[in-house]
Amino acid sequence: MSARERLAGGTANFIDERTGAAKWMKKTLTKVFPDHWSFMLGEIVMYSFVILLLSGTFLTFWFDPSMKEVEYEGSYEPLSGVKMSAAYASTLNISFDVRGGLLMRQIHHWAALIFMAAMVIHMMRVFFTGAFRKPRELNWIIGVALLTLGIVEGFLGYSLPDDLLSGTGIRIAEAIIQAIPVVGSYLAYFVFGGAFPGEVFIQRIYTVHILLIPGIMLALITAHLMLVWYQKHTQYPGPGRTEKNVVGYPLMPVYMAKAGGFFFIVFGVTAFLGAVASINPIWIFGPYNPGQIGAGSQPDWYMGWLDGLVRLAPPIETHAFGYTISWNILIPGLIVPGIIFTLLAFYPFIEQWMTGDKREHHILDRPRNNPNRTAIGAMSLTFTLVALINGGNDLIATHFDLSINQIMWFSRIGIIILPPLAFVITKRICLSLQRADRELVLHGRETGRLVMLPHGEFIEVHEPLSPQKAYLLTHHEQNPPLALTNEDAQGVANPQGIKGRVRSRMSRAAQEQITKPTAKEVLEIEEGHH
Amino acid sequence: MMNNENSGAIEKLSDPGLPEHIHRKTDVDPRAAKKAERQVSILFALSAFGTLLFIYSYIWIPEDTFIFLPITGTTNAHQLFLGLGLAMALFFIGMGAVHWAKTLMPDHEVVDYRKEQRSKDEDRAALVATVKEGAANAGLGRRPLIKRTMGLALGLVGLSPLLLLRDLGPLPENELNETNWKAGTRLVTDPGDRPIRPSDLEVGGVAQVQPAFPQGKVRHLDDIAKDSVLLIRIRPEEFNLDAERLSWTYQGIIAFSKICSHMGCAVALYEQTTKHLLCPCHQSTFDVTRAAKVIFGPAARPLPQLPITVDSEGYLVAQAPFNEAVGPSFWERDS
Numbered sequence: 001m002s003a004r005e006r007l008a009g010g011t012a013n014f015i016d017e018r019t020g021a022a023k024w025m026k027k028t029l030t031k032v033f034p035d036h037w038s039f040m041l042g043e044i045v046m047y048s049f050v051i052l053l054l055s056g057t058f059l060t061f062w063f064d065p066s067m068k069e070v071e072y073e074g075s076y077e078p079l080s081g082v083k084m085s086a087a088y089a090s091t092l093n094i095s096f097d098v099r100g101g102l103l104m105r106q107i108h109h110w111a112a113l114i115f116m117a118a119m120v121i122h123m124m125r126v127f128f129t130g131a132f133r134k135p136r137e138l139n140w141i142i143g144v145a146l147l148t149l150g151i152v153e154g155f156l157g158y159s160l161p162d163d164l165l166s167g168t169g170i171r172i173a174e175a176i177i178q179a180i181p182v183v184g185s186y187l188a189y190f191v192f193g194g195a196f197p198g199e200v201f202i203q204r205i206y207t208v209h210i211l212l213i214p215g216i217m218l219a220l221i222t223a224h225l226m227l228v229w230y231q232k233h234t235q236y237p238g239p240g241r242t243e244k245n246v247v248g249y250p251l252m253p254v255y256m257a258k259a260g261g262f263f264f265i266v267f268g269v270t271a272f273l274g275a276v277a278s279i280n281p282i283w284i285f286g287p288y289n290p291g292q293i294g295a296g297s298q299p300d301w302y303m304g305w306l307d308g309l310v311r312l313a314p315p316i317e318t319h320a321f322g323y324t325i326s327w328n329i330l331i332p333g334l335i336v337p338g339i340i341f342t343l344l345a346f347y348p349f350i351e352q353w354m355t356g357d358k359r360e361h362h363i364l365d366r367p368r369n370n371p372n373r374t375a376i377g378a379m380s381l382t383f384t385l386v387a388l389i390n391g392g393n394d395l396i397a398t399h400f401d402l403s404i405n406q407i408m409w410f411s412r413i414g415i416i417i418l419p420p421l422a423f424v425i426t427k428r429i430c431l432s433l434q435r436a437d438r439e440l441v442l443h444g445r446e447t448g449r450l451v452m453l454p455h456g457e458f459i460e461v462h463e464p465l466s467p468q469k470a471y472l473l474t475h476h477e478q479n480p481p482l483a484l485t486n487e488d489a490q491g492v493a494n495p496q497g498i499k500g501r502v503r504s505r506m507s508r509a510a511q512e513q514i515t516k517p518t519a520k521e522v523l524e525i526e527e528g529h530h
Numbered sequence: 531m532m533n534n535e536n537s538g539a540i541e542k543l544s545d546p547g548l549p550e551h552i553h554r555k556t557d558v559d560p561r562a563a564k565k566a567e568r569q570v571s572i573l574f575a576l577s578a579f580g581t582l583l584f585i586y587s588y589i590w591i592p593e594d595t596f597i598f599l600p601i602t603g604t605t606n607a608h609q610l611f612l613g614l615g616l617a618m619a620l621f622f623i624g625m626g627a628v629h630w631a632k633t634l635m636p637d638h639e640v641v642d643y644r645k646e647q648r649s650k651d652e653d654r655a656a657l658v659a660t661v662k663e664g665a666a667n668a669g670l671g672r673r674p675l676i677k678r679t680m681g682l683a684l685g686l687v688g689l690s691p692l693l694l695l696r697d698l699g700p701l702p703e704n705e706l707n708e709t710n711w712k713a714g715t716r717l718v719t720d721p722g723d724r725p726i727r728p729s730d731l732e733v734g735g736v737a738q739v740q741p742a743f744p745q746g747k748v749r750h751l752d753d754i755a756k757d758s759v760l761l762i763r764i765r766p767e768e769f770n771l772d773a774e775r776l777s778w779t780y781q782g783i784i785a786f787s788k789i790c791s792h793m794g795c796a797v798a799l800y801e802q803t804t805k806h807l808l809c810p811c812h813q814s815t816f817d818v819t820r821a822a823k824v825i826f827g828p829a830a831r832p833l834p835q836l837p838i839t840v841d842s843e844g845y846l847v848a849q850a851p852f853n854e855a856v857g858p859s860f861w862e863r864d865s
Contacts, residue, residue, distance in 0.1 A: 190699040232644055258631045271613055272621070275610055290758070291788060295799065325861075
């Protein structure tokens with residue numbers, strides 16, 4: 001035994017005799033992970049969260065979360081002698097007088113954008129493949145909570161420098177709080193310690209941004225990963241993959257190397273962006289002043305769709321009995337986002353209710369094989385996209401020489417018409433793809449080779465599919481819709497009432513499919529060919 | 531009852547099972563494996579080079595060195611090479627590890643088996659029995675007095691943190707309805723704090739003004755957030771106002787609160803030809819000639835108008851305070 005082996009053995013023995021970790025470690029190191037590029041999306045989220053913690057900690061060493069008025073004396077000359085908050089001055093200091101400070105600020109901001117983007121794309125992957133189905137509904141809800149917290153966290157983060165752009169964002173947030181019926185002005189005064197902007201909100205959102213929300217997110221991410229670990233990963237369909245097994249590579253060594261390596265790749269790419277791509281150049285905006293504003297005020301992209309909703313809201317306000325309700329703020333600012341996030345969180349249960357399917361699922365769906373769900377996803381994305389486009393209507397107007405009125409009216413009409421249209425089109429596309437799959441299984445692949453038969457007829461040679469491919473295209477379930485009982489045993493008509501009828505209608509929509517080929521059909525075709 | 535009918539009606543194609551393992555070149559050819567080993571080492575060496583570049587930039591590139599790059603323009607070389615060094619150092623560690631895993635580590639797929647998440651019936655029954663027994667031993671059911679007082683105590687203890695949050699801020703009182711504008715307050719330029727005569731503003735001109743403060747009173751951002759006023763001068767005959775509103779203007783000069791009636795942004799964009807004021811935040815558009823009537827966008831109310839006139843020395847002053855609250859709406863707003 002070499003000295004190194006003796007040392008390792010001694011350490012392992014020390015730990016195991018005190019924790020009994022050997023048994024658990026043995027199982028853990030051989031844990032199997034299925035391989036697919038789309039499983040890396042969640043990893044990107046986790047790694048950018050780690051990057052955010054690291055770069056954020058660095059920034060706290062110099063950032064001064066105070067609204068105390070100071071005169072700028074740093075090395076950025078255009079602002080020399082300008083009065084500003086200590087928060088803004090210290091952000092300038094990080095950008096110009098701390099070596100690597102600007103790099104870290106930019107890495108932090110880029111990592112936040114990547115974090116949010118990867119989270120949304122990861123969520124889309126989970127949605128369109130049905131990975132949220134039983135037993136993973138709880139993890140879906142944790143994911144929705146993380147997305148919501150991420151939006152708030154990002155907003156508070158870019159508000160900290162107290163520049164003209166971010167201060168405008170805070171002003172809008174204040175207006176939303178102030179618009180809440182009955183308690184709005186009280187809440188606003190509590191949050192801001194008095195009238196807007198006051199002198200305390202930077203230090204308050206600082207505590208929330210660096211301690212409260214990251215702490216909650218860290219706890220939720222831990223729970224999210226523990227559930228993934230415990231429930232084992234889902235896998236894509238294919239030969240040899242069943243609901244009862246999981247096929248992939250063991251943690252040690254392949255996944256350790258791949259996942260560990262991938263962390264460094266994500267960090268490297270973020271550092272590259274931070275090095276070459278300027279982001280949030282707060283020194284251009286100047287310090288916040290509620291009497292001033294920059295043209296083309298834009299939030300970060302994950303807030304953009306909310307801002308877009310606010311922009312397209314109709315100008316409605318109710319005055320009655322000496323009180324005011326601002327529907328133009330409440331509907332786009334609180335009510336619609338509230339409904340959206342609630343539906344998002346409960347979607348797994350909504351789908352269960354529609355299909356009546358309460359079984360466990362570990363094999364992922366190909367999106368085309370669940371046309372209804374895929375169409376619902378496309379519909380929701382279209383809604384958000386129209387809102388996002390409207391959030392940038394001023395920039396689009398100036399870049400493409402359109403009038404803001406044109407874009408606003410496009411969005412106002414589009415947000416009502418386009419999502420249902422996206423639903424119908426997506427569903428049709430899915431059904432067509434199913435039809436194509438059916439063709440492929442029954443008639444094989446078109447080779448493009450034309451053959452002239454003895455009697456002069458031309459035919460194209462079709463190559464039969466491999467059994468693996470044929471299995472992949474036909475393995476999925478196709479369930480009939482829930483049957484609606486028209487009469488119960490006593491002859492009472494429609495015993496389930498309106499709820500039953502709605503459910504039955506939804507179930508029929510959810511189960512609309514092109515019938516997949518059966519083994520018998522395939523056999524008949526094959527015999528016919530020979 | 532609603533039920534899925536048996537879905538076994540459709541006969542499935544049989545599962546051909548896991549495809550056969552195909553050996554990689556590095557598995558069978560020692561020369562290919564050796565090559566892969568060299569590639570991995572080169573990637574790790576590149577990472578080391580990245581760290582050296584990072585250290586070099588930190589120490590030897592002065593912080594005020596600027597270079598010109600094609601797309602980004604003039605760039606700070608210190609920050610750029612620091613970042614590029616760090617990016618290389620990190621990225622190539624990752625690439626090395628992944629390349630190593632893909633070429634040289636085993637690529638045999640392994641099968642593991644799942645178990646249903648649901649516990650066995652007997653375990654569930656045992657748990658229920660344990661909980662029931664525990665509750666019975668604690669005597670929760672038999673001692674209602676304890677149960678009720680405990681509920682009361684737990685319910686009340688949650689109140690204290692809520693109460694402690696009360697001092698986060700003062701009560702709004704009537705503050706949201708008030709500004710620093712009073713009858714006779716002079717309009718002063720922002721920035722500059724100089725009083726203005728009508729002749730200082732040409733037709734077509736715009737100026738941002740604040741109320742003059744008595745000597746010694748400091749203007750805070752809180753004041754600017756409610757007092758900011760936009761002064762616009764057009765030809766008097768272009769106004770389309772009722773007699774009262776017209777009397778609030780002076781020789782074609784009209785004054786509006788600059789704080790948007792929608793969400794409080796500064797309504798800063800004035801288009802001289804159309805005489806429209808546009809809020810850059812949500813594009814609410816106000817018609818100056820019609821007392822800032824909303825002609826487009828989400829704002830539901832015109833910008834409040836400040837009645838102005840001139841004092842005995844010929845400087846512009848407020849005739850009266852705003853007759854309504856400025857800024858975004860709130861529940862108690864009464865107008």
